Amino acid sequence: MFIKATKLTALALLIALAGCAQTGGSDPEAGNAASQEANQDIPSSSPMSRITVGMSGDEARSILGRPDRIDSYQTGKSWIPYAGSWLNDKTRQSWYYHEMGYLVLSRNSYSGQYVVREFVYDPQIRAH
Secondary structure (H helix, E strand, O other), X not given: OHHHHHHHHHHHHHHHHHHHXXXXXXXXXXXXXXXXXXXXXXXXXXXXXXXXXXXXXXXXHHHHOXXXXXXXXXXHHHHOOOOOOOOOXXXXXXXXXXXXXXXXXXXXXXXXXXXXXXXXXXXXOOOO
């Protein structure tokens, strides 16, 4: 009975690992590439067309103005034991702009500055 349970556990673990390998894991650059590809249809007349990944939050705010809504949240990195101030991207903010889209910004632990990590142009978004 014990051998059968061990074999079933090993099989379940193997299936789980195979599933993780096929999904490609969590590559943050893949997410950025996908958002950049989706943003190719931004009209040049939209201020959102001037936003780039890596731009500071201050630069983005000077282009887009004050966000209509801001959501702040912690990432999984904030729950790593013994993670000191050297670990970046522990907190993020999403800035929503009515009928324009949203930005996802990551906070630099050293400077306290937010940097654009991703942006999505969506004229259908309601940010109230």
